[in-house]
Amino acid sequence: MIGKEMEIDSVRVESSLWVGNKRFKASLSEWYFSWTEIDKRNREKKTVSVPVSEVIGVKEGREEIQPRKKLEDSDLDFTLFYVKRNRRGNTRGTLWSLGRTQFCCPSRDVRDQWITQLRTALKTHSPSRPHRLLVFINPFGGKKRGKQIYHSLVSPLFELAGISCHVVVTERANQARDYILKKDLTGFEGVICVGGDGMFSELMHGVIGRTQQEAGVSEHNPTVMLQPCDLHIGIIPAGSTDCVCFATVGVNDPVTSALHIIIGDSQPLDVCSVHHKSTLVKYSVSMVGYGFYGDVLAESERHRWMGPLRYDYSGCMVFLCNRNYPGLVQYLPADSHVSSPRDNTRCLAGCRVCSESKERLFPHSDSSSSLYSTNLSQYSSGLEGEWVTIEGKFKCVSLTCMSSSCPRSPTGLSPSAHLADGTVDLILVRETNPLGFLTYLHRHTTTQDQFDLPFVEVHRVRAVRFFLQPGEEEEEEYEEETEIESSFERVLEDPDKLHTGDIANSQSKSTSQQCLAGQERETVKSPRRKKRNFVCGPCCTKPPSVSVWNCDGEILPHTEILCRVHGQLVRLFARGIEDSTGA
Ligand SMILES: CCCCCCCCCCCCC/C=C/[C@@H](O)[C@H](COP(=O)(O)O)NC(=O)CCCCC
Ligand SMILES: Nc1ncnc2c1ncn2[C@@H]1O[C@H](COP(=O)(O)OP(=O)(O)O)[C@@H](O)[C@H]1O
Ligand SMILES: [Ca+2]
DSSP states (O other), rough: OOOTTTEEEESSSEEEEEEEEEEEEEEEOOOOOEEEEEEETOOOEEEEEGGGGEEEEEEEEEETTTTTTOOOTTEEEEEEEEEEOOOOSSSSSOOEEEEEEEEESSSHHHHHHHHHHHHHHHHOOOTTOOOEEEEEOOOSSTTTHHHHIIIIIIIIHHHHHHHHHEEEEEEEHHHHHHHHHSSSSSOOEEEEEEEEEHHHHHHHHHHHHHHHHHTTOOOOOTSSSSOOOOOOEEEEEOOOHHHHHHHSSSSHHHHHHHHHHHTTEEEEEEEEEEEETTTEEEESSSEEEHHHHHHHHHHHTTTTTGGGGHHHHHHHHHHHHHOOOOEEEEEOOOOOOTTTTSSOOOOOTHHHHHHHHHHHSSSSSOOOOOOHHOOOOSOOSSOOOOOEEEEEEEEEEESSSSSSTTTBBBOOSSSSSSSSOOEEEEEESOOHHHHHHHHHHHTTTSSSSTOOOOEEEEEEEEEEEEEOOOSSSOGGGGGHHHHHHHHHHHHHGGGGOOOOSSSSSOOOOOOOOOOOTTTTOOOOOOOOOOHHHHHHOOOGGGGGSSOOEEEEEEEEEEESEEEEEEEEEEEEOSSOOSSSOOO
16 A cells, blocks of 8 residues: 555555546456546546557657657656557448557656556466567568668557567568578577568468478478478568458558557468479468459559559459460368358467357367477378369369458458368359459459359369369470370369379460450460560460469469469468457
8 A cells, every 4th residue: 555545455456547538446456557537526437458469559748659759747647559440431341540548647646557457467367479570671561661660650659668670671572581491590489571561472382381390290291281380470560462351350551550569469360382393482371362363463564663552453463365265273171060161260369260150170188389290190181072174164273261441452362261271262253254254353352152153163172173174285286295194084083193293384375365455466476485484574474274373462473273272381470350340
């Protein structure tokens, strides 16, 4: 007891405090700091409660952050900073900002006690908060505002929360990935990217690669169970699509993301590994897309100078090209009793499907991750089961581990997909007329069901293989073609016996297709595909029967791939989408 001004016992701290000229009764219990207005007749009025887990910092005096300002104060004052939820914009997620209340205490002793008690509560009840972070800024991502966003909006918050940061402004692509793979990371409790999905992908590759190196696990073997990664990744959105941030937080807002990082939120994420023959090509968390999305990316790379608008421009160009691509898709279905891509549910913060999946994904683990490493080989290969085969001509073939919602598409590629259920959604859009495809695309921007169209199918799966169709090969490739045809036929006859790599990379001779931009295309013999993957010509000079894969915004150097999902492989400083609609 400090005079009679403050009561402290083992479960509660209480005293009178003033906010402006109003008197409040303030109390701190194990989980909440609350203050209740007391009117002139000593009646209790409105109460404000802040969970201790959402307190960002406590400062002596009267302070303002953003812009930083020291106000006139006395040694009776302290300022509390905490998470404040704002009304949502036009998205489902909740925008967070920094709430601030300045309190005046009856004496200096009481002020010092409040500061001590609040800081102790923070330490005791928020053990998962990071204290030291490694930050990578891509100065060229999105609208090239990464450095400004970090220094003006994010760094003051980290400082307030007592987080020390080592900041690397990248000078080349893959610098962040290589840093994480090779440098000493002792003392860092997380890595943060300031940039878009490409930058996030770099950090994720670094974190997964480093974790596998340390655990002695081969990333190339698609049947192996990868070691789950402890080092958390945070995303400060400053890119073009920012899909991973949007789909895991619900909004693309640097302050909201910084606050999730500060309070140490933790969201597991499924990751797809993409293999070609016996080599790992890439990991993906958002979209692995062939056909339309591959072409949009290839076209957009030539217009990077447009910034985020390059995707809209390229989207229109590619749509007008009106392409369809032959292929053979095989998939391993996921357990349909758990969930379905058409069950109309949404994966939100605290999702039941995702938390129940943990048990299924790591059946023999307790919460300590070291257990995972002891006996990984005893778990299933992830590629067992009966493969389902679908053959045809497709507008696009897309795979997504999460909804892949983004500002362009607030419900995403697969609105009912889950962030951490160990499954991926396979979406097949078959050849259709341009109006049909436009309807499909347009439904991504509304609440209408994009799967309720006769030429669209969606499957919840564990793994996918994609093969090119044989035929129409260039003459000089006849020997190769014979080989291709025979292995393709083998897939159809007995899919399980064939190793993905058995079908050699094929070359395709064009067929004639009608381009919506006008002219009937000439039959063009394709250049060698390897070259074409990287040098993608403008809309109507591109050979038409083979597309490229877009893997989280990067073009893959192979067309025939095997994708396999690894449930809850990485962890983000996020909590999933906090639904602000109350639905
Ligand atoms: C008539 C209206 C058409 C609107 C179509 C909307 C379809 C949107 C689906 C978006 C899925 C996005 C999946 C995420 C992809 C990103 O990883 C990737 C790279 O992002 P970044 O590094 O931030 O640049 N972005 C893309 O591939 C862009 C796809 C745009 C498709 C129009
Ligand atoms: N300093 C740099 N110079 C050039 N490329 C970079 C640099 N830093 C990162 N990159 C690469 O830029 C790509 C795009 O970055 P990203 O931040 O995702 O922006 P955007 O969303 O606009 O595509 C990433 O794949 C990343 O590897
Ligand atoms: Ca998933």
